[in-house]
Amino acid sequence: MIRFCLFFLLVIASIGCLSGMFVIFYIENDLPQLPSPLSRIIETPQSQVFAANGQVLITLGERKSIPLNMVSQDFINAILAIEDHRFYDHHGMNKLRTLKALYITLFKPGKVQGASTITQQLAKNMFFSFEKTYQRKLKEMLVAFQIETSNTKKEILHAYINQIHFGAGAQGIEKAAQVFFGKSALDLNLSEAALLAGLPKSPTNYNPYHYYDRALKRRNIVLTRMHQTGFITKLAAEQAMQSKPSLYKARSDSRTGSYFLDALIRNLVAEYGEGVVYYGGIKVFSTLDPRLQNHAEVSIRTGLEKLDALMGIDDTQTVRPQGALVAIDTGSGAVKAMVGGRDYYKSEFNRAMNSRRQPGSGFKPFLYYAAFKNLGFHPATVMTDKPVSVKIKGTKDWRPRNFSKTFSGDMVLKQALIRSVNTIAAQLVEKTGPDAVTAVARICGIKSPLKDVYSVALGTSTVSPFEMASAYSVFATLGTRHDPFLFWRIEDAFGRIIFERFVQEKRVLDTATAYQVVDMMKSVIDQGSGRVIRKMGFDRPAAGKTGTSDNYNDAWFTGFTPTLSTSVWTGFDKKRTLIDQRKKGITGGRVAAPIWADFMRKALKSDPERDFPIPDHIRFETVDVQTGCNPEEDGKENENKVVISVSLKSEQQLCGDEGQ
Amino acid sequence: MAQQWYEPFNFTEWLKRAFSFLNIAVLIITAMFVFSEFRFDWFEKMAGSYLASTNELRPQIGPIWEKGKQTSNAHQYLNAIISKKEKTQKNVRKAASFSDLASSILPGEWVTLESREFKALYLSLQRAAALKVIEPAQLVWLLNNDTLDRIFCEGTQKGINIYFIDDQNRVIKKIELANADISSLETGVKPIDGHLSDMPEFQGRIYRANDFFKALFTLPKDIIPDLISHPEVLLRQDGKITHVGIWNESKNGYIRLGFELETNGVTQVIFVNGREWAVWQLSLNLKGNSN
Incomplete structure (x- = not known):
C-alpha cells in the first residue's frame, strides 16, 4: 500500500x-517576446514643452529609468519586504507561498491570498492585461521564469522599480518620489520610502492625497514587515511610524497643473495625434511667459480671496466663486498667461477657454464701433437716456434698464459708454441692427454662437474670456487682428522643424473709428466704471470695459494697453449671483477690474510706457456732455456744464443732428 | 509465476514491507525530486531556458510593446513629415522658374527659400512679369533689410504665397501668386476671350479707346510711361483696341487696365498694369471729359 x-x-x-x-x-x-535588456522599451523619448523664456514647462510621456544606485536603499528594502522578501532566493516563483495561495483559493472560498513575486508582477505589468484568469496567471509565471533566466536579480529589480505604478499617474519610483514628495528617489527617508512601497498594492485606495490616514496605516504595515524580515530594527520602525511625511503641495499628481498646458496639449493632440505628442519626443516652444503667468495666478488668487471676504464666504464652504484670466500679446496674438480657475487641482475645467458666460456691457465696444462705422455717429453724437421699449415681432417688447435704474437725459455717446448706459445702447442697436454688432464681434475674432437679437449688444450671448481678450486686442492695435495662438514652433527630437508660426496681420477695423472707440474706452478706466484701476495705482495709458451680466451672475473686466490685452472673469460655475454681505450685487468694476489692475501693473512693470498712436485726421474737441457742442459756442449758459474731450475724424462736425 | 498477495499478519511484517528496499528507493527518489525542485528550481530554470531559446520567434505583444510601437509610429509619422519637407525643399532648390516652384509645393506644404534663390527666380522673369510679383525697388529694400530673416513659401489651393519674415517671425511682406498669374509670368501676357462689359470689376470705368487715349495724351509726358509701362505687350497684338477699362481696385501700387481688342470678329481682352497714381490722374481726366 x-x-x-x-x-x-x-x-x-x-x-x-x-x-x-x-x-x-x-x-x-x-507568450510575448522579451526585450533585451528589459529596460530598453521601458524608456520612451520625452516630449517637452518650453516657455517663451526657454524654461521647460512640462515633460510628456516621460518614462525615465533611473539606476538602482539612484534610489534610496530604504525604498528598495521596503519594497522587497512588503512585496517579495525572498526575491533573491527564488527563480520567479515562491513555491511555498504559491501552494498556500492555491490552498486558500481552493478551500477557503471568498479569501484571496496573493503570491506574486516581484518578477511575476514585472511580467504582468509589462506584458499582460489586468484580467484575472488562470491562463493569464500561468503565462505570467512562465514569462517570469524566462525573465529570471535571462536577467540578473539586479536588472529585474531595476526594471521593476522603474515601471511600477504608484497611482496619481506616477509610474516608476523617481516620478512617484517627485509627485508625492517633490524630491528625487535617492532622497527618500525611511518613512517616505515605506509609504511609497505600500502604494502599489492598491494605488487608488492608498492615495495619500485622498486617504492620508489609510496610507499611513499601510506604511506602518510595511515598516513592521521590514522589521520582521530584518531590514530594520524595531526602534527604527517605531520611530518611522511616529513621523507623518509631508506631501508635496505644489503638485498633487502628475497632471499638468496648468490650464494653459491642458489647452496646449489638447491643441497639439488634435493636430498631430496622441502618439506624436506623448511618444514622439517633440519639442514645443509655447508662448507662455512664466513671469506673467505667475503674476496672473497670484492676482486671480488674491482677487478671489477678496471676493470671498466681500461675500462672506469662508474656507470651509465648498462652493466658492471662480475666476479666469487670459493675457494676449496684442502685437502677435501670442497667449502670454492663462488662468482657468482658482485651483487647478480642485477643478481642471478651464474657464478661460471653455466656459462661455454673458459678457454684459463688455460687448458694447462692438456696438459703438458698428454705430460709428455704419451710421456715421461719433463720440460727440448726442442721444437720450430714457425709458426704451423696442418692439420685437412675435414676442413682448424689449425694455432694457440701466444698472442705476435711473435716467439721465441727453448725453454724448462717449459719456454713454463711460457710464455704461443700457438705454442708449439699446437705441443704438435698434438703429444698427443686431447683425451689425455681431459682424463687428466676428471680425474681431469672437467665434462663439451669437444670437441675432437686439440684446446681443448688451452682452447676452455667451463668450469666453479667451475670445474677449483676443477680440479686444483688435481695438488695442486700432484694427489689426492677430489670431490668438499657444505655441510658436514644434521640432522633432533632432531639432528639425515640424511647424512654425508666422505672425500675419489682418486689418479688420477702420483705424480712425477704432481709435475713437479706444479713446472712449480709455475714459472708462479714467473716470467710468473701471476707475478703480486708477485708484489702485495703474497709471499707464489703457482702455477697457467692465461687464456685469443680469442678476450679477458674471463680473468681467476686459482691457488693454497698446501691447497687452487681458480679460478677467469672475463668477460661480453654477448660476448664482455675486452679492456682498449687504445684499448688494457685485459688478465687474468691483471685483474683476481690481484683479486686472493688479495683474497688469505687475506684468508691465519693466516695459516702457506707450500710448495708443493717434491716427491721421483725428482731432480732439472739448464738448458739453449734454449738448455735444463746444461749451463756449452752444449758446446755453450754465455754470455747471460738464465737459468732455472727444476724438473726431476731420470730416466729423460737432452739434450735428445725428441720433436725435 | 505470480505470487499470491496476502495481508501482513503482524506489525513486524507491516514494517518489513513498508521499509523494503524498493519503497525506500522510491521515497528517496520522490523526496530528491521534490527537494531538488525546491532547492534548485530546476523546473523554472529549464522552462525559462527553453523560453529564452524561443524568444525571438514569439510575437511582440503586451502593453509595453504597444507603447514601444506608439513611439515607433510617432517617429515614423514625424519622419514622413520631415522627409516630405526635405523632398519639397530639394525640388524647390532645383526650381528654375516660379512655375517650377509652384509645381514643387503642394497645398499645405511649405519651404524656406534662401534670398539668393528668390533673387534668381525673380531675375529670370521678364521685367513686365517681374513687376507683377514685386516692384524691384521694394525687393531691393526687403533683401537689404537687416530684419529680414528668411523667405517662406507656402502652397495653397490657388497657387503659392511667398512671405518675407523678420527675426520676430512677423510677416513683413506677403506675395500671393495664383496659378494663372504664375503661368502668365512665364508665358508672357496673353489676351483672353470676352468683353470688358462682362467683367464686373470694370463696371462704370469702361471708355472708348479714342476717349481713353485722348485723355492719356493730355497728361504730362513723363506720366505716360508709368501708365503703360510695357506698350510692347499691346503692340504685339494684331487686333484693334476698341475699349479700355480701369479695374476697381489697386494691388501692390498698380491698377489693372483692360484693353478690349477686336481681332477678325473675335473680341478679346488683354491686361496691363499701370501705376496707381498715374491711373488716378488719368481717371480724373477721363471724368472731366465725360462731364
Whole structure:
C-alpha cells in the first residue's frame, strides 16, 4: 500500500512535469517576446514643452529609468519586504507561498491570498492585461521564469522599480518620489520610502492625497514587515511610524497643473495625434511667459480671496466663486498667461477657454464701433437716456434698464459708454441692427454662437474670456487682428522643424473709428466704471470695459494697453449671483477690474510706457456732455456744464443732428 | 509465476514491507525530486531556458510593446513629415522658374527659400512679369533689410504665397501668386476671350479707346510711361483696341487696365498694369471729359 502511494506520488510528479512541459509547448506561441535588456522599451523619448523664456514647462510621456544606485536603499528594502522578501532566493516563483495561495483559493472560498513575486508582477505589468484568469496567471509565471533566466536579480529589480505604478499617474519610483514628495528617489527617508512601497498594492485606495490616514496605516504595515524580515530594527520602525511625511503641495499628481498646458496639449493632440505628442519626443516652444503667468495666478488668487471676504464666504464652504484670466500679446496674438480657475487641482475645467458666460456691457465696444462705422455717429453724437421699449415681432417688447435704474437725459455717446448706459445702447442697436454688432464681434475674432437679437449688444450671448481678450486686442492695435495662438514652433527630437508660426496681420477695423472707440474706452478706466484701476495705482495709458451680466451672475473686466490685452472673469460655475454681505450685487468694476489692475501693473512693470498712436485726421474737441457742442459756442449758459474731450475724424462736425 | 498477495499478519511484517528496499528507493527518489525542485528550481530554470531559446520567434505583444510601437509610429509619422519637407525643399532648390516652384509645393506644404534663390527666380522673369510679383525697388529694400530673416513659401489651393519674415517671425511682406498669374509670368501676357462689359470689376470705368487715349495724351509726358509701362505687350497684338477699362481696385501700387481688342470678329481682352497714381490722374481726366 505504501509502495503504491509512493509510486503514485512519483507518477503524479512525473505527470506534472510532463504536463508542465506540454503546457509550455502549447501556450508558448501566445507568450510575448522579451526585450533585451528589459529596460530598453521601458524608456520612451520625452516630449517637452518650453516657455517663451526657454524654461521647460512640462515633460510628456516621460518614462525615465533611473539606476538602482539612484534610489534610496530604504525604498528598495521596503519594497522587497512588503512585496517579495525572498526575491533573491527564488527563480520567479515562491513555491511555498504559491501552494498556500492555491490552498486558500481552493478551500477557503471568498479569501484571496496573493503570491506574486516581484518578477511575476514585472511580467504582468509589462506584458499582460489586468484580467484575472488562470491562463493569464500561468503565462505570467512562465514569462517570469524566462525573465529570471535571462536577467540578473539586479536588472529585474531595476526594471521593476522603474515601471511600477504608484497611482496619481506616477509610474516608476523617481516620478512617484517627485509627485508625492517633490524630491528625487535617492532622497527618500525611511518613512517616505515605506509609504511609497505600500502604494502599489492598491494605488487608488492608498492615495495619500485622498486617504492620508489609510496610507499611513499601510506604511506602518510595511515598516513592521521590514522589521520582521530584518531590514530594520524595531526602534527604527517605531520611530518611522511616529513621523507623518509631508506631501508635496505644489503638485498633487502628475497632471499638468496648468490650464494653459491642458489647452496646449489638447491643441497639439488634435493636430498631430496622441502618439506624436506623448511618444514622439517633440519639442514645443509655447508662448507662455512664466513671469506673467505667475503674476496672473497670484492676482486671480488674491482677487478671489477678496471676493470671498466681500461675500462672506469662508474656507470651509465648498462652493466658492471662480475666476479666469487670459493675457494676449496684442502685437502677435501670442497667449502670454492663462488662468482657468482658482485651483487647478480642485477643478481642471478651464474657464478661460471653455466656459462661455454673458459678457454684459463688455460687448458694447462692438456696438459703438458698428454705430460709428455704419451710421456715421461719433463720440460727440448726442442721444437720450430714457425709458426704451423696442418692439420685437412675435414676442413682448424689449425694455432694457440701466444698472442705476435711473435716467439721465441727453448725453454724448462717449459719456454713454463711460457710464455704461443700457438705454442708449439699446437705441443704438435698434438703429444698427443686431447683425451689425455681431459682424463687428466676428471680425474681431469672437467665434462663439451669437444670437441675432437686439440684446446681443448688451452682452447676452455667451463668450469666453479667451475670445474677449483676443477680440479686444483688435481695438488695442486700432484694427489689426492677430489670431490668438499657444505655441510658436514644434521640432522633432533632432531639432528639425515640424511647424512654425508666422505672425500675419489682418486689418479688420477702420483705424480712425477704432481709435475713437479706444479713446472712449480709455475714459472708462479714467473716470467710468473701471476707475478703480486708477485708484489702485495703474497709471499707464489703457482702455477697457467692465461687464456685469443680469442678476450679477458674471463680473468681467476686459482691457488693454497698446501691447497687452487681458480679460478677467469672475463668477460661480453654477448660476448664482455675486452679492456682498449687504445684499448688494457685485459688478465687474468691483471685483474683476481690481484683479486686472493688479495683474497688469505687475506684468508691465519693466516695459516702457506707450500710448495708443493717434491716427491721421483725428482731432480732439472739448464738448458739453449734454449738448455735444463746444461749451463756449452752444449758446446755453450754465455754470455747471460738464465737459468732455472727444476724438473726431476731420470730416466729423460737432452739434450735428445725428441720433436725435 | 505470480505470487499470491496476502495481508501482513503482524506489525513486524507491516514494517518489513513498508521499509523494503524498493519503497525506500522510491521515497528517496520522490523526496530528491521534490527537494531538488525546491532547492534548485530546476523546473523554472529549464522552462525559462527553453523560453529564452524561443524568444525571438514569439510575437511582440503586451502593453509595453504597444507603447514601444506608439513611439515607433510617432517617429515614423514625424519622419514622413520631415522627409516630405526635405523632398519639397530639394525640388524647390532645383526650381528654375516660379512655375517650377509652384509645381514643387503642394497645398499645405511649405519651404524656406534662401534670398539668393528668390533673387534668381525673380531675375529670370521678364521685367513686365517681374513687376507683377514685386516692384524691384521694394525687393531691393526687403533683401537689404537687416530684419529680414528668411523667405517662406507656402502652397495653397490657388497657387503659392511667398512671405518675407523678420527675426520676430512677423510677416513683413506677403506675395500671393495664383496659378494663372504664375503661368502668365512665364508665358508672357496673353489676351483672353470676352468683353470688358462682362467683367464686373470694370463696371462704370469702361471708355472708348479714342476717349481713353485722348485723355492719356493730355497728361504730362513723363506720366505716360508709368501708365503703360510695357506698350510692347499691346503692340504685339494684331487686333484693334476698341475699349479700355480701369479695374476697381489697386494691388501692390498698380491698377489693372483692360484693353478690349477686336481681332477678325473675335473680341478679346488683354491686361496691363499701370501705376496707381498715374491711373488716378488719368481717371480724373477721363471724368472731366465725360462731364
